[in-house]
Amino acid sequence: MTFNEVDIVGTGNVASHLIRAFNTAGIEVSCVYARDAAKAADAATTVNARSTTIDEVDHDGPLMIVAVSDDAIGQVSSLLPRTRKVVHTSGSAAMDVLRQEQRGVFYPLQTLTRDVTPDWKVIPFCIEASDEELSDALVQLAGQLSDSVQKISSEQRRYLHVAAVIANNFTNHLYAEAADYLKSHDLSLDLLRPLISETARKVQSAEPHQVQTGPAKRHDTQTINEHLELLKNDPGLRDLYVAITERILKSH
Amino acid sequence: MTFNEVDIVGTGNVASHLIRAFNTAGIEVSCVYARDAAKAADAATTVNARSTTIDEVDHDGPLMIVAVSDDAIGQVSSLLPRTRKVVHTSGSAAMDVLRQEQRGVFYPLQTLTRDVTPDWKVIPFCIEASDEELSDALVQLAGQLSDSVQKISSEQRRYLHVAAVIANNFTNHLYAEAADYLKSHDLSLDLLRPLISETARKVQSAEPHQVQTGPAKRHDTQTINEHLELLKNDPGLRDLYVAITERILKSH
Numbered sequence: 001m002t003f004n005e006v007d008i009v010g011t012g013n014v015a016s017h018l019i020r021a022f023n024t025a026g027i028e029v030s031c032v033y034a035r036d037a038a039k040a041a042d043a044a045t046t047v048n049a050r051s052t053t054i055d056e057v058d059h060d061g062p063l064m065i066v067a068v069s070d071d072a073i074g075q076v077s078s079l080l081p082r083t084r085k086v087v088h089t090s091g092s093a094a095m096d097v098l099r100q101e102q103r104g105v106f107y108p109l110q111t112l113t114r115d116v117t118p119d120w121k122v123i124p125f126c127i128e129a130s131d132e133e134l135s136d137a138l139v140q141l142a143g144q145l146s147d148s149v150q151k152i153s154s155e156q157r158r159y160l161h162v163a164a165v166i167a168n169n170f171t172n173h174l175y176a177e178a179a180d181y182l183k184s185h186d187l188s189l190d191l192l193r194p195l196i197s198e199t200a201r202k203v204q205s206a207e208p209h210q211v212q213t214g215p216a217k218r219h220d221t222q223t224i225n226e227h228l229e230l231l232k233n234d235p236g237l238r239d240l241y242v243a244i245t246e247r248i249l250k251s252h
Numbered sequence: 253m254t255f256n257e258v259d260i261v262g263t264g265n266v267a268s269h270l271i272r273a274f275n276t277a278g279i280e281v282s283c284v285y286a287r288d289a290a291k292a293a294d295a296a297t298t299v300n301a302r303s304t305t306i307d308e309v310d311h312d313g314p315l316m317i318v319a320v321s322d323d324a325i326g327q328v329s330s331l332l333p334r335t336r337k338v339v340h341t342s343g344s345a346a347m348d349v350l351r352q353e354q355r356g357v358f359y360p361l362q363t364l365t366r367d368v369t370p371d372w373k374v375i376p377f378c379i380e381a382s383d384e385e386l387s388d389a390l391v392q393l394a395g396q397l398s399d400s401v402q403k404i405s406s407e408q409r410r411y412l413h414v415a416a417v418i419a420n421n422f423t424n425h426l427y428a429e430a431a432d433y434l435k436s437h438d439l440s441l442d443l444l445r446p447l448i449s450e451t452a453r454k455v456q457s458a459e460p461h462q463v464q465t466g467p468a469k470r471h472d473t474q475t476i477n478e479h480l481e482l483l484k485n486d487p488g489l490r491d492l493y494v495a496i497t498e499r500i501l502k503s504h
Contacts, residue, residue, distance in 0.1 A: 169466030214421030
């Protein structure tokens with residue numbers, strides 16, 4: 001089993017990016033499906049694909065890639081023929097949210113920004129399928145887009161999602177905390193933006209634990225206490241400072 | 253007052269980087285001082301500068317840039333003639349740690365990695381001085397290295413340091429937490445490295461608050477509770493997850 005063409009269900013951010021990526025990689029996007037015919041047509045036109053509404057899906061055809069919001073995957077799947085091979089692209093939905101016998105997950109682990117073409121070659125793809133043959137075919141398909149493809153079970157994907165929240169969402173929140181704190185002292189986040197880049201760049205080739213710096217890593221209680229004093233007017237942020245500092249102190 | 257040459261005190265990471273940067277920018281490094289004559293000679297040789305030990309400093313000469321560890325600045329300053337213009341390069345030490353009448357701060361806000369030449373043009377320089385004329389001259393000098401130079405008082409620099417710890421040290425710690433958690437589930441941080449890059453890249457041009465994503469931002473309590481369940485074997489990390497999640501919930 002190999003896939004030389006695919007159907008895409010959805011017209012959102014991930015769907016649009018995948019449509020373009022497959023087209024660039026020479027994999028034909030056969031048809032784009034959506035609830036809204038106009039949106040489907042719009043998404044399909046960029047790659048000269050057919051388009052139609054989701055209630056007009058043939059019982060036979062290529063792999064269907066459902067790239068819709070997590071909440072909608074189950075319902076969309078129930079509208080698709082049981083006879084089709086269907087995968088979703090979600091990091092958090094279980095594979096078994098899909099009702100088809102031959103089902104799987106085709107999850108690009110990246111936050112995709114509209115109008116910014118990602119470097120697909122480095123984006124990790126997490127693959128899972130209801131059977132070995134489909135799994136291998138999905139790995140082969142993802143390999144046309146990316147150099148980083150792994151089979152990951154639904155259970156592992158749950159752990160991965162927790163870690164992604166910590167390393168991605170929580171990190172962004174700390175940027176926001178820093179920005180607010182700077183602003184309250186008439187300073188701009190621009191002062192820290194190069195440092196933010198460099199901190200993320202460093203761990204691309206290093207283990208984060210090995211490149212940890214700062215007062216907590218040095219067990220520099222004098223600086224830590226000075227910082228707590230400087231945070232006294234913002235008890236919430238102060239508590240967060242204490243919580244993370246204690247974790248660093250413990251691990252170094 | 254303009255500086256066409258400088259003396260450097262120190263042979264560590266910041267000192268070595270500054271020596272090379274000044275040389276590249278066409279600003280002569282006149283002499284490199286250190287406690288250890290061999291180390292001073294070694295650091296000076298790359299740019300054909302003179303070198304000598306720190307107890308042999310002339311009473312007159314160019315700007316002295318003291319690039320030593322925070323703890324050592326006061327002591328080093330006390331060994332230098334009171335008649336010299338002296339600045340330090342620290343983000344956390346106050347200007348008045350220096351004993352010279354004409355003193356200042358020349359602080360490049362970046363984490364410098366040995367053997368990696370930084371892009372000096374984008375590194376913010378925080379400047380402070382004991383008088384306006386010296387301050388202007390330091391701004392002009394930093395401007396030879398970087399396009400991002402600002403006058404920042406010692407008090408502002410303290411707030412800036414708190415924010416840098418939050419956006420840099422704490423962020424790196426979250427990378428380490430994610431790496432440990434992944435490892436305990438037989439997964440590699442490699443899966444998240446591209447996402448880490450992208451998250452830091454996004455805030456280079458966006459406000460962090462505006463690009464926040466994830467379950468806490470969506471007030472998706474179902475996913476949050478699933479994650480807490482997945483963290484039940486690691487109560488410390490679970491508490492941290494709760495603390496940061498509560499901060500995000502409050503701010504969105």
